[in-house]
Amino acid sequence: MGRWDGWFTVEHHEVHSHARAGRLHTPHGVVETPVFMPVGTQAAVKTLSPHELHQVGAQIILSNTYHLYLRPGSQVVAEAGGLHRFMAWDRPILTDSGGFQVFSLAALRQVTGDGVRFRSHLDGSEHFFTPELSMAVQRDLGADIIMCFDECLAYPARRDEVEASVERTTRWARRCHRAWQEDGDPDRQALFGIVQGGAYPDLRRRSAEELAELDFPGYAVGGLSVGEPAGVTVAVLDVTVPLLPAGRPRYLMGVGTPDLILEAVWRGIDMMDCVLPTRMARHGTVYTSQGRITVRNAAYARDFGPLDPACDCYACRHFSRAYIRHLLKVNETLGMRLTTIHNLRYLQRFMERLRQAVREDRLPEFRAAFYREEGAALGFRPPEPEPLPAG
Amino acid sequence: MGRWDGWFTVEHHEVHSHARAGRLHTPHGVVETPVFMPVGTQAAVKTLSPHELHQVGAQIILSNTYHLYLRPGSQVVAEAGGLHRFMAWDRPILTDSGGFQVFSLAALRQVTGDGVRFRSHLDGSEHFFTPELSMAVQRDLGADIIMCFDECLAYPARRDEVEASVERTTRWARRCHRAWQEDGDPDRQALFGIVQGGAYPDLRRRSAEELAELDFPGYAVGGLSVGEPAGVTVAVLDVTVPLLPAGRPRYLMGVGTPDLILEAVWRGIDMMDCVLPTRMARHGTVYTSQGRITVRNAAYARDFGPLDPACDCYACRHFSRAYIRHLLKVNETLGMRLTTIHNLRYLQRFMERLRQAVREDRLPEFRAAFYREEGAALGFRPPEPEPLPAG
Numbered sequence: 156m157g158r159w160d161g162w163f164t165v166e167h168h169e170v171h172s173h174a175r176a177g178r179l180h181t182p183h184g185v186v187e188t189p190v191f192m193p194v195g196t197q198a199a200v201k202t203l204s205p206h207e208l209h210q211v212g213a214q215i216i217l218s219n220t221y222h223l224y225l226r227p228g229s230q231v232v233a234e235a236g237g238l239h240r241f242m243a244w245d246r247p248i249l250t251d252s253g254g255f256q257v258f259s260l261a262a263l264r265q266v267t268g269d270g271v272r273f274r275s276h277l278d279g280s281e282h283f284f285t286p287e288l289s290m291a292v293q294r295d296l297g298a299d300i301i302m303c304f305d306e307c308l309a310y311p312a313r314r315d316e317v318e319a320s321v322e323r324t325t326r327w328a329r330r331c332h333r334a335w336q337e338d339g340d341p342d343r344q345a346l347f348g349i350v351q352g353g354a355y356p357d358l359r360r361r362s363a364e365e366l367a368e369l370d371f372p373g374y375a376v377g378g379l380s381v382g383e384p385a386g387v388t389v390a391v392l393d394v395t396v397p398l399l400p401a402g403r404p405r406y407l408m409g410v411g412t413p414d415l416i417l418e419a420v421w422r423g424i425d426m427m428d429c430v431l432p433t434r435m436a437r438h439g440t441v442y443t444s445q446g447r448i449t450v451r452n453a454a455y456a457r458d459f460g461p462l463d464p465a466c467d468c469y470a471c472r473h474f475s476r477a478y479i480r481h482l483l484k485v486n487e488t489l490g491m492r493l494t495t496i497h498n499l500r501y502l503q504r505f506m507e508r509l510r511q512a513v514r515e516d517r518l519p520e521f522r523a524a525f526y527r528e529e530g531a532a533l534g535f536r537p538p539e540p541e542p543l544p545a546g
Numbered sequence: 547m548g549r550w551d552g553w554f555t556v557e558h559h560e561v562h563s564h565a566r567a568g569r570l571h572t573p574h575g576v577v578e579t580p581v582f583m584p585v586g587t588q589a590a591v592k593t594l595s596p597h598e599l600h601q602v603g604a605q606i607i608l609s610n611t612y613h614l615y616l617r618p619g620s621q622v623v624a625e626a627g628g629l630h631r632f633m634a635w636d637r638p639i640l641t642d643s644g645g646f647q648v649f650s651l652a653a654l655r656q657v658t659g660d661g662v663r664f665r666s667h668l669d670g671s672e673h674f675f676t677p678e679l680s681m682a683v684q685r686d687l688g689a690d691i692i693m694c695f696d697e698c699l700a701y702p703a704r705r706d707e708v709e710a711s712v713e714r715t716t717r718w719a720r721r722c723h724r725a726w727q728e729d730g731d732p733d734r735q736a737l738f739g740i741v742q743g744g745a746y747p748d749l750r751r752r753s754a755e756e757l758a759e760l761d762f763p764g765y766a767v768g769g770l771s772v773g774e775p776a777g778v779t780v781a782v783l784d785v786t787v788p789l790l791p792a793g794r795p796r797y798l799m800g801v802g803t804p805d806l807i808l809e810a811v812w813r814g815i816d817m818m819d820c821v822l823p824t825r826m827a828r829h830g831t832v833y834t835s836q837g838r839i840t841v842r843n844a845a846y847a848r849d850f851g852p853l854d855p856a857c858d859c860y861a862c863r864h865f866s867r868a869y870i871r872h873l874l875k876v877n878e879t880l881g882m883r884l885t886t887i888h889n890l891r892y893l894q895r896f897m898e899r900l901r902q903a904v905r906e907d908r909l910p911e912f913r914a915a916f917y918r919e920e921g922a923a924l925g926f927r928p929p930e931p932e933p934l935p936a937g
Contacts, residue, residue: 197872197873197876197878198869198872198873199873199878199880201878201879202879202880203880204860204880204883205864206860222876226872226875226876227847227868227871227872227875231847231848231868231872234848234850235850235866235868235869236850241866241868241869241872242869243864243865243869456618456622457622457625459625459626459627469595469597473596473634474634475626475632477618477622477626477632478589478626478632478633478634480618481588481589481617481618481622481632482588482589482590484617484618485588485613485617487588487590487592488592488593488879488882488883489590489593489594489595491879492595492879
């Protein structure tokens with residue numbers, strides 16, 4: 156029996172769907188799934204302290220290898236005793252591989268068989284990322300869950316491009332796996348493989364099967380939330396999730412709106428992350444039980460009620476929409492902090508209700524009620540899976 | 547016996563100096579003096595929540611009438627139930643009169659006998675501030691302590707200018723007093739007169755005597771911390787503080803470095819405020835028991851100790867200099883928040899020790915030790931009072 160057998164325990168399969176409720180056992184504690192992971196790009200969830208992340212109920216956060224590699228440098232984080240010590244966050248952390256940012260942020264990318272040469276988006280300095288370097292950096296950061304260095308294409312992409320990308324991702328996954336085993340911390344850090352394949356079901360199958368051979372502790376669905384319509388997102392999940400090993404956690408990268416979280420969980424996804432709820436918050440827009448509110452708007456200048464009367468967060472217990480609007484208008488950072496706290500708390504409470512519905516076999520009712528009431532107020536409609544190209 | 551007799555109780559006179567320890571009894575609780583008041587310009591102490599202000603030990607904060615009048619408008623604050631409710635701060639608040647900002651920030655000022663016409667520094671809109679308007683705005687804001695609308699000159703200023711300014715300040719103080727009595731909330735809001743007179747002892751005397759006739763609940767020393775050397779500041783305090791009614795609180799406006807706080811308290815000042823400790827913090831410089839540290843500097847990139855090993859604040863209990871430097875470098879607002887928490891906590895602990903020294907008649911030892919050790923490390927030397935022009 157391998158080190159990672161049993162680290163993820165599925166405790167309940169919802170009877171009407173592919174959803175499941177489980178637990179991830181990490182060196183920094185247990186994570187109840189399905190789970191939403193707030194993003195702390197630069198070793199901080201923007202505007203929040205670790206204390207506030209605890210208060211909103213965050214179980215695990217994500218941080219970005221690319222950003223930390225550039226600043227402060229993974230060596231500094233390693234000397235600090237790892238990312239947990241560095242940022243004073245005592246619960247689990249997942250780091251991405253740096254691949255997504257290299258392909259989306261960095262300049263002058265040049266992909267070779269070995270890796271990617273790029274220039275920093277900050278100062279133009281040249282760097283060369285390889286699967287081995289990504290593994291070494293993530294080992295230094297010391298997260299509980301680390302990701303394979305992959306290539307993530309935008310949507311839409313031509314079939315030949317996606318095919319080449321799947322081949323590269325598999326080759327790089329093998330090198331990541333080897334580096335993890337030989338130079339990494341394979342007893343403490345769980346390495347996830349990332350399934351690519353765009354919107355091509357046969358390429359998704361090929362990617363999933365090739366990765367499964369390596370027996371990763373977990374599997375991510377990559378290459379979604381990259382500009383495709385929601386109907387494509389769910390159609391790809393429909394064909395991809397069943398290909399993933401049932402006993403391992405499944406992580407959908409980059410998804411974080413309540414509707415797609417619900418659809419992904421329905422289809423058997425256990426973990427998700429997204430910058431959207433925190434970015435939206437900083438721009439002054441919040442989710443509430445009564446719909447979406449852009450609290451920066453003049454309409455709220457004299458609205459002395461809380462952001463959401465149904466919410467128990469610090470922002471809603473103490474401050475009015477009028478005050479938060481004022482703070483946002485005059486650029487007081489407390490404003491962005493309060494909207495961020497609220498949106499994360501909203502999502503955490505949504506996840507709590509969702510986990511409960513899964514455990515109690517009430518997911519169809521939960522889903523119907525969501526699209527009829529709260530989700531409708533937020534402007535969400537059930538996505539219709541789109542037909543995907545045949546293989 | 548007037549409403550305001552006994553609202554300020556002097557509990558101890560330090561035997562070697564003019565310092566005193568006392569208590570201010572306000573509708574929002576008791577303030578122990580001498581006290582330092584953090585500045586919450588726009589209904590928030592920049593980067594902090596009210597919860598954090600509690601944690602650093604802030605007893606009372608200051609907010610700015612000019613800024614709140616422009617945004618969100620005092621009417622909005624009044625509708626919210628006043629500034630305490632609006633910003634969710636349940637301890638005392640002091641608002642300034644708006645005068646200082648009108649004279650330092652606004653454009654195209656035109657002073658008439660009646661008031662000051664000016665253009666907003668934000669959008670150029672034209673406004674006319676009078677003593678009566680300042681009182682009405684401060685009544686709407688609902689602070690525990692409010693200030694007379696005065697004219698504050700820069701340093702140095704010609705004698706004839708200062709004399710005209712003292713005359714105007716007295717005239718306006720009479721109008722403020724009347725408006726406070728007739729249209730204000732004179733039972734709940736304590737109105738302070740502001741002594742002007744620049745560096746001219748006889749004009750200070752005249753200003754103090756004219757204001758004393760009005761029997762204000764408290765008196766401020768204005769027109770200092772406006773560019774003059776520290777030797778002038780203390781010399782003006784030497785001649786001015788003895789002129790202020792002994793039974794009323796004495797507030798030195800705009801002073802907030804530890805050395806001048808100590809010198810002011812020595813001379814009988816009870817209250818002070820300053821943006822410097824919070825502004826310095828946002829620029830990455832903090833006070834510590836080992837000296838001043840600009841934690842943004844590269845020297846701290848791998849310094850994994852706390853900002854100040856002798857400090858008990860949230861920043862020092864959880865985070866390293868290296869992490870805080872990283873946050874400041876990558877513009878994560880948590881960085882400025884942590885340095886702000888630290889500097890305010892540093893000053894609060896300084897005030898606690900200072901109050902203790904006053905109560906225990908140890909102020910000379912405290913002062914000598916300060917300039918020999920901690921103050922020396924911070925770069926402070928005892929100011930030498932400069933000779934002032936004879937009247």
